Amino acid sequence: MHVRPSGHEGSSCHSNHIKFINFAGVNRRRETAPRRLAKCLVLDGRQSKRLSELWPCLGDRNLCDRNSLTMESVQADNMLIDRAAAPELDRARGRASLVDPFGRAISYLRVSVTDRCDFRCVYCMAENMTFLPKAGLLTLEELDRLCSAFISRGVRKLRLTGGEPLVRREIMTLFSSLSRHLRSGRLDELTLTTNGSQLGKYAHEIRAHGVRRLNVSLDTLDADKFRAITRWGSLSQVLAGIDAAQEAGLKIKINAVALKGVNDDEFPRLIEWAHGRGMDLTLIEVMPLGEIGDGRLDQYLPLSIVRARLAERYTLEDLDYRSGGPARYVRVAETGGMLGFITPMTHNFCESCNRVRVTCTGTLYMCLGQEDAADLRKPLRASESNDLLFAAIDEAISRKPKGHDFIIDRSHKRPALARHMSVTGG
Numbered sequence: 001m002h003v004r005p006s007g008h009e010g011s012s013c014h015s016n017h018i019k020f021i022n023f024a025g026v027n028r029r030r031e032t033a034p035r036r037l038a039k040c041l042v043l044d045g046r047q048s049k050r051l052s053e054l055w056p057c058l059g060d061r062n063l064c065d066r067n068s069l070t071m072e073s074v075q076a077d078n079m080l081i082d083r084a085a086a087p088e089l090d091r092a093r094g095r096a097s098l099v100d101p102f103g104r105a106i107s108y109l110r111v112s113v114t115d116r117c118d119f120r121c122v123y124c125m126a127e128n129m130t131f132l133p134k135a136g137l138l139t140l141e142e143l144d145r146l147c148s149a150f151i152s153r154g155v156r157k158l159r160l161t162g163g164e165p166l167v168r169r170e171i172m173t174l175f176s177s178l179s180r181h182l183r184s185g186r187l188d189e190l191t192l193t194t195n196g197s198q199l200g201k202y203a204h205e206i207r208a209h210g211v212r213r214l215n216v217s218l219d220t221l222d223a224d225k226f227r228a229i230t231r232w233g234s235l236s237q238v239l240a241g242i243d244a245a246q247e248a249g250l251k252i253k254i255n256a257v258a259l260k261g262v263n264d265d266e267f268p269r270l271i272e273w274a275h276g277r278g279m280d281l282t283l284i285e286v287m288p289l290g291e292i293g294d295g296r297l298d299q300y301l302p303l304s305i306v307r308a309r310l311a312e313r314y315t316l317e318d319l320d321y322r323s324g325g326p327a328r329y330v331r332v333a334e335t336g337g338m339l340g341f342i343t344p345m346t347h348n349f350c351e352s353c354n355r356v357r358v359t360c361t362g363t364l365y366m367c368l369g370q371e372d373a374a375d376l377r378k379p380l381r382a383s384e385s386n387d388l389l390f391a392a393i394d395e396a397i398s399r400k401p402k403g404h405d406f407i408i409d410r411s412h413k414r415p416a417l418a419r420h421m422s423v424t425g426g
Helices: 033-038 053-057 071-092 142-151 171-184 200-209 223-230 235-247 267-276 294-301 303-311 379-384 385-396
Strands: 108-112 157-161 189-194 215-216 251-258 281-286 315-316 328-332 338-340 356-357 363-365 373-375
Touching: 071 303, 108 142, 142 157, 142 171, 142 385, 157 171, 171 189, 171 200, 200 356, 215 235, 223 235, 235 251, 251 267, 267 281, 267 303, 281 303, 303 315, 303 338, 356 385, 363 385, 373 379, 373 385
Parallel strands: 108 157, 108 356, 157 189, 189 215, 215 251, 251 281, 281 338
Antiparallel strands: 315 328, 328 338, 356 363, 363 373
């Protein structure tokens, strides 16, 4: 079985326009995970180039014989295609890195691949959310092209988020195509944040695509509390997903939102459980995004108070370690594990911010705590060249603010920002 491009034989691989290579004779309804992976080999480049011009680089051979299709064979063929496309990719690297007006280099991109989720966490979504029509979302090919544009401008860490990223249909194709940047050395890390519900299904595939660590959002180990916080979630399903991820060799960090009167009595238990399984734990202050009622206001818990309480029980040793994100870490001497604190309210992390976020519709937010945004979908779809896209990105980064304006507005009972966290990407 030979690889052939979708469409006619003369299909060209235009400037940074991803052409997914489909395989002849594969029954879509009977695809195995490796076959889905095999469909996602990609070519891209800055200049228009006929696929037939690249094909001689691959040699006269069949790729991914359908009778012996394995992860290893597909990855080997990925490497062949990487080498074939490399000259074109190299020409895309001539642009300067992204630096904001305050001299901060943008090296970390968080991309929401969907606004949908199989949970309805109280601090993230309304219970009866109205989701975007699927036609309004960027396609997987467009998400790949967008991420690749940022990588060519100096982004070294890429995190896929949601909603819940693993509920997006065919999401493994995006992981597969983006993994070429890991193999080329242009990307240091491809990772994701997940609620863990789908890890039992996808953990091994995720690792096969180059992901080595991920964040799992888990606020409690109490099944009743978990159901109350997530509204729809199953704690046992998440714990089984964590088991599967560790079995696959993925390193896990647990993220827990600190909720006063809900889980603040569980932090020692969470620390000892996570560290006992070789997982780091990060506590996060609840942020004033989306609907805020009396309950949300009352749940805000400053992590300065949490840390002081934990210091009465544990020996906390400050660390210089940085994961590329906003957390500040300590070592818990009694457990040997790391504990992180993300404090957007009590001690913001804006002075070292190296991050921007893109929504599943292609909206670029330069700051999580500001409404200012840039539409990248329009230039992305306006031309097969990336010139308009790069210009839009440059203009947006020139407006990146020095810091956010988060505040708990108790007098008017309103959020700092009206959009839900799931819209921007967790």
